[in-house]
Amino acid sequence: MIARLRLVALAALVVLALVVAGRGGSGPTTDAARAAHLSEQLRCPVCEGLSVADSPSSTARAMAADIRRRVEAGESDDAIRRAYIAQYGSWILLEPPGAGFGLVAWALPIGCAVAALGGVALVLRRRALLVRAMDVP
Amino acid sequence: MSPRRLAALGVVAVVLAGAALAATRLDATADYRATPLLGRLAPDAHVTTLDGRSVAVRDLAGRSVIVNFWNTWCTPCRREVPALETFWSRHHDDEDIVFVGVVRDDTEGAVQKWVDERRWDWTIAMDPGDRTALAFGTTGQPETFAIAPDGLVVGRRVGEASVDDLEHLLTLARGQ
Numbered sequence: 675m676i677a678r679l680r681l682v683a684l685a686a687l688v689v690l691a692l693v694v695a696g697r698g699g700s701g702p703t704t705d706a707a708r709a710a711h712l713s714e715q716l717r718c719p720v721c722e723g724l725s726v727a728d729s730p731s732s733t734a735r736a737m738a739a740d741i742r743r744r745v746e747a748g749e750s751d752d753a754i755r756r757a758y759i760a761q762y763g764s765w766i767l768l769e770p771p772g773a774g775f776g777l778v779a780w781a782l783p784i785g786c787a788v789a790a791l792g793g794v795a796l797v798l799r800r801r802a803l804l805v806r807a808m809d810v811p
Numbered sequence: 812m813s814p815r816r817l818a819a820l821g822v823v824a825v826v827l828a829g830a831a832l833a834a835t836r837l838d839a840t841a842d843y844r845a846t847p848l849l850g851r852l853a854p855d856a857h858v859t860t861l862d863g864r865s866v867a868v869r870d871l872a873g874r875s876v877i878v879n880f881w882n883t884w885c886t887p888c889r890r891e892v893p894a895l896e897t898f899w900s901r902h903h904d905d906e907d908i909v910f911v912g913v914v915r916d917d918t919e920g921a922v923q924k925w926v927d928e929r930r931w932d933w934t935i936a937m938d939p940g941d942r943t944a945l946a947f948g949t950t951g952q953p954e955t956f957a958i959a960p961d962g963l964v965v966g967r968r969v970g971e972a973s974v975d976d977l978e979h980l981l982t983l984a985r986g987q
Binding site for chain 2: 732789790797
């Protein structure tokens, strides 16, 4: 039973590590790749749930061109995101920011998943204790 | 706590996690009307009028400015035309008011024809590359902004504006 608990704890750690790894990383390095990546992260403001990269609208094309211009002008990814947030609010980001209220959106699912795994582990542990108690003559 | 209750809590936690993830990633009903521009200086944007003049939005400071984003082909823009014409007929003699129609996503030829046919006499400007529309954080057209004489954005109307809406925006732009 202890081995099973260890397995559950290990699985929880792997899930957390995958989530953290997925959020990090060095990211694209060339100007074109950076512009494309930003276009995937920013929302097309005249569309329903589409990124700038995925939308064929003229506004999205204008945004993509603006992003390319800013990247070529030497602006950092963060500065470009901040510029669009200043114009549209954080709504313009397809994924919530990893700070402020947006951090809650990231932390809540992870916290709930960890709590769920913890609950399962507790149930298994109690069941094991019960079985052990019943085995005692 | 009984094992059953713990298991139920686990299920609830998983459902909540899924719901939170879905709510943040599939946000199709976000508030289109919220703008962080309100109370801030108008964007440092330039437009080119149909007669070839370059106009910097910030150079209009000192007067009450109404900026209307529009084009000739969008249906709500066409429905808005009588309101725009009535509004401007009331105020075109007032030199403290600037009314600018910024065209997005249209051709200069179609706009010139439209303006000539209707004898519009407020400032009409093209916005190649949608740079001014993006600087104002527009989400389509029509969309109308009020800028006070101190250069601050004080009002925004998303979608078709009535005469009352335009008068309300002007009241805001006058600082009243």
